[in-house]
Amino acid sequence: TAGSIDLPNRGGGTVFTLKNNCSDTVWAGTLAGNGPQLGGGGFELTKGASKKLLAPAGWSGRFWARTGCNFDASGKGRCVTGDCGGLKCNGTGVPPVTLAEFTIVGHGGNDFYDVSLVDGYNVKVGIRPSGGSGDCKYAGCIADLNANCPNELQVVDPQNNIVACKSPCDVLNTDQYCCRGAYSMPQTCFPTNYSMTFKKACPDAYSYAYDDETSTFTCSEANYEITFCP
Ligand SMILES: *[C@@H]1O[C@H](CO)[C@@H](O)[C@H](O)[C@H]1NC(C)=O
Ligand SMILES: *[C@@H]1O[C@H](CO)[C@@H](O)[C@H](O)[C@H]1NC(C)=O
Numbered sequence: 001t002a003g004s005i006d007l008p009n010r011g012g013g014t015v016f017t018l019k020n021n022c023s024d025t026v027w028a029g030t031l032a033g034n035g036p037q038l039g040g041g042g043f044e045l046t047k048g049a050s051k052k053l054l055a056p057a058g059w060s061g062r063f064w065a066r067t068g069c070n071f072d073a074s075g076k077g078r079c080v081t082g083d084c085g086g087l088k089c090n091g092t093g094v095p096p097v098t099l100a101e102f103t104i105v106g107h108g109g110n111d112f113y114d115v116s117l118v119d120g121y122n123v124k125v126g127i128r129p130s131g132g133s134g135d136c137k138y139a140g141c142i143a144d145l146n147a148n149c150p151n152e153l154q155v156v157d158p159q160n161n162i163v164a165c166k167s168p169c170d171v172l173n174t175d176q177y178c179c180r181g182a183y184s185m186p187q188t189c190f191p192t193n194y195s196m197t198f199k200k201a202c203p204d205a206y207s208y209a210y211d212d213e214t215s216t217f218t219c220s221e222a223n224y225e226i227t228f229c230p
């Protein structure tokens with residue numbers, strides 16, 4: 001299916017292909033930090049489905065998967081994880097969600113991308129660049145963190161399945177876990193026992209606010225495939 005997106009990307013915009021490899025339908029959520037809202041803010045991806053989105057140079061933003069959603073014909077409704085109040089998001093999804101984050105043609109002409117667990121985790125996410133030059137490594141959290149989520153961070157659905165894992169900041173809300181106050185700088189904000197659990201499961205993902213060294217990836221003139229449940 002990828003075919004044409006493997007060609008080098010030369011200024012015509014960056015193609016994101018969002019693919020659902022989960023065992024159930026997910027509803028993608030998109031949020032732009034800079035540039036246009038992509039895909040209307042959110043859309044359904046049935047099992048095995050994918051959708052391409054085109055982003056101009058300078059675009060930054062994030063993608064996530066919502067699970068267990070029920071929307072009416074007008075797009076109103078709720079989701080069990082990643083909810084943003086309707087089918088088309090206009091703002092962030094409610095954490096915990098695994099985020100795929102991008103800055104397209106940022107500093108030095110590079111794209112920056114990462115998978116972040118700073119706002120918690122709901123499903124596995126992978127980012128695969130294609131056709132670019134530079135480092136261009138696969139980034140992802142391909143472990144089932146729900147299965148290893150500490151009790152106090154678990155989110156369970158009405159059937160008692162663990163469907164997401166909250167960030168320690170959300171639950172414990174201390175300066176140390178949230179990298180705030182005296183802990184607000186890279187020199188003072190360190191991994192915690194919780195973020196280390198996340199890091200161990202997903203070594204290539206952001207596990208806390210200043211986890212840059214091992215978690216931010218760069219590539220130039222690429223397109224990107226974002227897979228939910230790789
Ligand atoms: C989205 O949110 C912004 C800021 O909160 C608001 O100005 C805008 O009208 C909203 N757009 C839609 C389509 O609801
Ligand atoms: C992390 O440390 C805190 C404080 O010592 C402790 O209460 C908590 O049980 C620990 N959690 C894990 C998952 O190790």
Ligand SMILES: *[C@@H]1O[C@H](CO)[C@@H](O)[C@H](O)[C@H]1NC(C)=O
Pocket residue numbers: 021227229230
């Ligand atoms: C899809 O998920 C299955 C496991 O459910 C995995 O074996 C496979 O590699 C995944 N495919 C892709 C393209 O990520």
